[in-house]
Amino acid sequence: MSYSLPEFLAHAIALEREAAERYLELADMMESYRNDEVSQLFRDMVRYSNLHHDSIVERAKGIALPTLRSWQYRWRQPPEVGGDEAFDPGLNAYDALRYARENEVRARDYYAQAGAQSTDPEVKRLAAEFAAEEAEHVQALDDWLARTPRPSATWSHDPDRSATA
Numbered sequence: 732m733s734y735s736l737p738e739f740l741a742h743a744i745a746l747e748r749e750a751a752e753r754y755l756e757l758a759d760m761m762e763s764y765r766n767d768e769v770s771q772l773f774r775d776m777v778r779y780s781n782l783h784h785d786s787i788v789e790r791a792k793g794i795a796l797p798t799l800r801s802w803q804y805r806w807r808q809p810p811e812v813g814g815d816e817a818f819d820p821g822l823n824a825y826d827a828l829r830y831a832r833e834n835e836v837r838a839r840d841y842y843a844q845a846g847a848q849s850t851d852p853e854v855k856r857l858a859a860e861f862a863a864e865e866a867e868h869v870q871a872l873d874d875w876l877a878r879t880p881r882p883s884a885t886w887s888h889d890p891d892r893s894a895t896a
């Protein structure tokens with residue numbers, strides 16, 4: 732679908748807010764495991780998402796934003812998790828990073844697609860900028876994954892969850 736600028740901004744605000752919420756949960760979880768390094772990474776991601784959220788809200792000032800009826804972009808839960816409200820308490824650092832990466836890839840692709848499909852030049856400009864930011868987040872998570880030991884039991888039973896999206 733082709734987004735108008737108000738529609739695009741409304742989706743971007745919702746996307747960044749959800750990312751901040753999920754990263755906060757991940758950070759708290761890693762802290763409870765005494766994994767301070769990965770917890771700190773997730774807290775940084777909370778900060779980036781909040782900064783991004785606030786700057787989009789600022790950009791949207793004076794623009795009447797639509798209420799989102801359907802929202803295609805949501806963070807996907809790991810397969811072990813039953814409900815929407817909690818992560819698997821057994822999620823280790825490696826899988827948490829991989830899970831975050833998967834959602835960053837989806838955010839990047841979401842922005843890229845929104846920009847490609849829109850005919851509004853300002854939506855195209857902002858979407859390209861946001862997609863580039865998400866690509867940086869994917870890279871940051873890749874860097875962390877490269878130095879995080881891979882646990883023996885991981886999502887290897889699920890062939891879709893390769894680290895090569």
Ligand code: ZN
Binds near residue numbers: 838864865
């Ligand atoms: Zn991101």
